[in-house]
Amino acid sequence: MAEHKYIGQNYTTPDLVAKVTGRAKYAEDFRAEGMLFTKLLLSPMPHARVIRIDTSAAQAMPGVKAILTVDDMPEPADSVDDAGRVIRANTRAERALTNEPLYEGEPILAVAAVDEFTAAEAIEKIQIEFEPLPFAVDPLVSLRPGGPTARTDGNVWFRPPTPPAQPGQPPPPQPPIDVKDLKWTEEQFAEAEAGRLPMGEVLADQWEYGDLDAGFTQAALVLDETYVTSNTSNQPMETRTAMAYWQNGKVYVHCSTQSTVQTVAGISRWLGVPQTDVVVISEYTGGGFGSKITSAISLVIPALLSKKANAPVMMRITREEEQYIGRARPSLHARIKAGFSKDGRLLALDFFGLSESGPYEGGNDHNATGRIVSLLYQPVAMRFRGMGVMTNTPPRGPQRSPGGAQGVAVMEPVMSIAADRLGIDQVAIRRINAPEGKAPFNGPNPQGVRPHVTSAFVKEALDKGKALFRWEARKARGGTRVGSKAYGLGVAVAAYSGGSVGFDGLFVIKPDGKVYIQSGIGNLGTESVSDVHRVVAEVLDVPWEKCEITWGSTSKHLPWTCVSGGSQTAHAMTRAAYATAMDARTKLQEIAARTLGGSPASYRVAGERVAGPGGSLTLAQAAQKAIELGGKYDGHEAPETVNVFTKRSVAALAGQGLLAVARDVYPRDGVTHSYTIGFAEVEVDVETGHYRVLDYLAVADVGTVLHPRSLGGQLLGGSLQGIGHAMGQKWVYDQQYGVPLAKRFYQTRPATILDAPVHMEWAAVDIADPETPVGVRGVGEPPVGAGWAAVANAVADAVGHDVFRRFPVTGDMILTSLANGRRVTDPLTANI
């Protein structure tokens, strides 16, 4: 694929007009005959037990049709993974409704009524009594001797060891996850007084490699720093509204999801119905940032209410409800001991991180933190210890670069301090420690081997960014003051996973000569739903205008597709698209050879024809031939290798033309990761403490550029999300009452468009990843950490490294630090 007609070119995506004209229908836009609305009764307390509910007055209201409580919910059920292994259910798993709310705002029951007004009035008529229970809204408070625990039985998850397999027997299933009450000692907490994160016992998440002690002994500089990041709500543009109804035993769910095909399994598991009885409709999704990877468990509420009331049920989620149930990035409390050689090499890194993980599973971001930190700075020796600590705050989930962004945010300031202390340029110290080629990461696996990445061109990206940002020329201004304005320059490297493998592609070339592509990708705003299929047009040399994409409903016969999370899609689904296009090419060649004579290999597919020694067929003619030939050519036979989900879709589409279907079985040496380098210049007003980002550049190492405009959108959008983490976004909880204070969207202060850098640019190194046929890696996640830490580093350059040790870095911190000559911000308390 030397010359590209479509890959690397901008184009108009097939969903654009609908989106900008408002014709696009999101979950909330659907209506069904007899549709009811539901409202939720939310917990007013951080932790309580419901001891009495009397709904009689509510149920007596005309217009109230059904009330759903946790008693109507299926129990958490065991599931089976792809390899047939049983995964034991977590009996403490979130079930969408509860009689023991674990955070303020947790849904307790739902009322279905003819309209929302009636449902709300009905909720006010419900008599409900709570028994308040102890709570914690700060992970460190929970770890203190005698401290409260988020759950009645503990504050940390742990998984008991799997019993050893008996000879000749299949390995026993892992025991279900359990909860422990873990406390650290007063002696360990003594460090907290000095603002240093205590380091007590952690349960499972630890690894190390290399000789840490030797590294610290050799080091010319050893730093020991504590940083705290904030909890940040995902708050995508569209809240997790859902509408559901049942027809002929199937449940139809209009929902907001990042992934179309893989949402089926989640709904099936949550509702306890077979996957074949679940239809997911989600043509447009207003973002998710990781909080809707397979939609949201809350959708079981309208689904089960619909069954109970025997009518379609719409559950519209308000912005404030989204704040409660809409997931968030967990904060990270990190203690970093880092030893550097005099020339800036990171010789030893002892990393200790606590995730504030909320009351349910999810939010154990620290593991990814360890992985990404080990990759980005390639420490010669490293020890990682981490743990999630539960609090009575809303459930956490993945958020764009989960763990990676926090890792970058806490590690980058340490790199900056080291560079300044050692007299090394900020770009240079990152280049010295940058991953390259098949760089190793993480701790060793059970065989003692550290995994490695498919490729890394971080040095190339640093060089490119240094030139584009005119780093050397600007450096002179960094750290200078003009009147009340202090200027600073920052750079930060960031990485995250960038692709998975093994999924399927499916399309049909019909006798009208067009290519009908089935896309199982969710349309969450990244454009990968259509971007990846540019590969089909490229390989077959078909005009893009003749490619029709079908997406957005699992009733439309879609192929098995990766989830759109973890920046997998552009990588995984270009591979699948490539494999499928190659299947089409082979079938076209075979059909031509069978029809026109000669060997298949002597035929070439180009210009909407398959041509060779015996003449040529148009794609239309070949499609007609495929139908006549039947078998594998028109989908009456499907390859064994593809997923059962794909097989069902193939069977449904059989006989309509030349059916191309394939699974990505291309080899891959390494685990795919992508990288972004952020460069920022800030201007800090030392009389107010407030600052603005004057200039920002993101340089991506994400393999071959697939769709420049969408890549630019991801790089700048992700960077701005990170810049918001640097500048203002956070949660605020009252420690005494355990309830949130920043409840309104504006109070949580994500970045606004006027907080965006005055100038913002992006670039890409555009070097193909060697381990994937199209060369493309994912991009969604690494920009967050790059934007976040580049701005933080620039602020430190402007006013000194000592003004902050926690995020967001707000004006009050800068002002008070400068005025007092030392930090006065509370160092460790969560959610202030």
Add this chain to the structure above:
Amino acid sequence: MAVIRDVMPAFELFQPATVDETLGLLERYGADAWIMAGGLDSFDWLKDRIKRPAVVVDLSQMMDLRGVRDVGGGLEIGALTTLTDLVRHPAVQQRFGLLAQAAELVASPQIRHQGTIGGNVSQDTRCWYYRSGWSCYRAGGNICYADSPTAVNREHAILGASRCVAVSPSDTAPALIALGAEFVLRSRGGERVVAAEDYFVGPDINITQMTVRRPDELLTTIRVPDRFAGAQFYFEKIRDRQVWDFPLVNVASAMTLSGETIQEIRLAVGAVAARPLRLTAVELAVAGKTRNEQTAAMAGELAVDGAVPLRHNSYKILLMQNLVKRAIRGGPMQGEGG
């Protein structure tokens, strides 16, 4: 009874077209009536079902209180003039730029299109404890949740606290005080006119109200005299985000100079106390002084005299001091080549 928020309950809605009709409704329903202008403050309260008025008097149909009139060099601003219209008005821009600047920094463009000047000065405090429906002093209870050892009070008061530590959130109020504006309040009983700074009350006077407006009264007009037309103005608002945010501290000043000597000045700050504070001590201290760094520094120090920080807001003292300094100086500290 279970609590639900975020869904508006039922109420009787009136949409009067004239001032007389409105005053009639206010007389009839008194404290049971909720006056709604742009709705930006009201909808939060109503949707949260914390304020449960029986009657809402929606002023959106009342066209005669919209618009700015040029009156002998001064202005008469209808209370229902939107902030956008105020910002765009030529006389406001040309002669009373202080008010234009303040109004333009309110919230976001969408909110300024909908929000009115009357609503902006009359809005309730945004203390997040009070707005969550907690039964604090301001809500008629007997505790201030924001002033406890564990409270999160980064955005609360450093001056004028009296049991309650909430702050005034308005950006236009300090500007109107600095311009010497007067507020016209009408009721069936007649009309009274109060100086801008007297429109607002602190918790020491009335802990449940932010203004002196009685339930039967309507704020109809804001009069801006010509006294400071075209004077030296300074407005600055510091907020966490550059759009859609309330002030952490704001400052407004109007100054007349003779050469470099300050002849007359009016100066007010917002978001540091429950009412926007006119800093008369500073005004007196700097009048007749040369406008220089020394005077600015003295003004800054004097301004925060008596300020008491809460656990998380000592920065507000520094910020207020520096903003007052800037107001006297006329801007941020300038440097060599700046």
